Amino acid sequence: MTSRRLGRQTVALLRPPSVVSYANIGGKFEANGPLAGHFDLLCTDSFFGKDTWEQAESAMQQEALTRALEKGGLTPAELDYVLAGDLLNQCIGTAFGLRDFQIPFFGLYGACSTMGESLALGSLLLSGGHARTAACMTSSHYCTAERQYRMPVPYGSQRTPTAQWTATAAGCCILGDQGDGPYITHVTCGKIVDMGITDVNNMGAAMAPAAYDTLSALFRETKTGPGDYDLIVTGDLGALGHAIVTDLFRRDGVDLSRNYQDCGMLLYDLEKQDMHAGGSGCGCSAAVLNGYLLDGLRRGRWRRLVFAPTGALLSPTSSFQGESVPGICHAVVFSAGKEGET
């Protein structure tokens, strides 16, 4: 037995994979934020020394993987799989970033849930006995996202109060079948949830129902509640989405108010940095996890943590065609100890 299926969405891993190494990269705004001390590299040049922002995003993924390998004392040849994706059309941030590493590669598209999706699949592959090591990673870049999803940056478009700021960041987490933790003990795979939100400047509202759906499944299927975790972190819902998730659980009589945070609210000082509803982008939750959160787990600040990044599965084309915004949220449970079930 490698795992125990607890319900429709949650699998308990009986041989929990361990975090072996991790690294994150950030840009100028991340350097000015409250988590600056938890980055491996902060680069104020938005081009990362390259000619285009897309190339810069690839360079960030390349650098995040290189640093994670170095910190873990590993070579690319020692990685059995890399699972990665990003927000760019056809995921070119990932394809060009990973091109030179010669590692067997599974490309993912989970929008801003990608860090959770890659950890979910990576830990399932490892605990299933198919691999000893897997790198899970993603990135986003403010300037590539703006020109692809919204307006060219030089236009200086005004933002709505519900808008979020795409992080210029990348994160990489290397999992192993051996290691000293933290361990991934549970994986809850998300379903697509679409409550009909059509405002593309309000991703928090669009994705919050997916976070609620996945966290509800996790709690229900593991027979746990918020009190069983030291910290529950969604990924880039921002202030508005965070409030909606809190409210949806309150209606169920579940109190999230004491230990629930969101990566989009952690990465920046929302008021001082004028970040409106908060951070977003695949790189937001990836950078917060592969620095601040894993640092805290390793140092004993938290023993048990739910990491649940959320993604909005839209494109500019789908929005122009009048579609609403489907969301998804993949959750993994990190634990300082190896207990597969509780």
Place this chain on the structure above:
Amino acid sequence: MTSRRLGRQTVALLRPPSVVSYANIGGKFEANGPLAGHFDLLCTDSFFGKDTWEQAESAMQQEALTRALEKGGLTPAELDYVLAGDLLNQCIGTAFGLRDFQIPFFGLYGACSTMGESLALGSLLLSGGHARTAACMTSSHYCTAERQYRMPVPYGSQRTPTAQWTATAAGCCILGDQGDGPYITHVTCGKIVDMGITDVNNMGAAMAPAAYDTLSALFRETKTGPGDYDLIVTGDLGALGHAIVTDLFRRDGVDLSRNYQDCGMLLYDLEKQDMHAGGSGCGCSAAVLNGYLLDGLRRGRWRRLVFAPTGALLSPTSSFQGESVPGICHAVVFSAGKEGET
């Protein structure tokens, strides 16, 4: 033990998952091709009754999954996972096509290798003991691909002789941990291979080195050669890419000439249908597999078959920025019997 890692890229599945059901959908040109008798649905309306081609592509995925479920006597609630992706920006063909099914979903981006990637990950999840059923699927649409990658269809742009024709097609394969076969016995995960091809109208040449790389790894790591398989099928290399792969192996003293075909050459009558180098798009290999190839395996025409679809990991943006075209190829071995190792 769930699997045995035979080398850097290949895993032999000791509990080979079985094909439980499959279905495919095609459009007008697929209906006029030589495989028309191997489709579940052929629709001559390029809009599939919807308002836009993107919605049509979603409808095709929806229909392919619905038919595969029906043929297998399954409900969506009986599927543990669906693994899918497509070529559209942010994979909206998949997101909107699967939105209503409420199945735990892992989104993939492997370009035209997606059918292979989904089968690879799906069979690893099943043989790892994490699930009992998984649907693996993808789609492409000529008109959505043309306007996204090339020119709006009404322009009637002239095509180069090396160009391929994006299939309007979708395919879905449902795998189970129980079943009467065919079985997936081996998975070879591809690496990104980029030989510097920059001609975006010559995808066959760009992807052929990836097919050569993955098939070489499969042969080397399983200690087999082309003669050990009844059929080896790459996915949408077309006539030119097929010739390049054959030639690359010939240089190694390996003769592929007797049992090697390509989905891009099977789907259409290249001469009569004026398809230039052949078919392409995620839906090409998906439709050929989930009809012609699986029909043949079930009917005993072939006992052992390598399915190795190829993807080009470019975007219009990467090409405009002068980048070359990285390729990837994921291979799975189908076998009429359950032999995990040979």
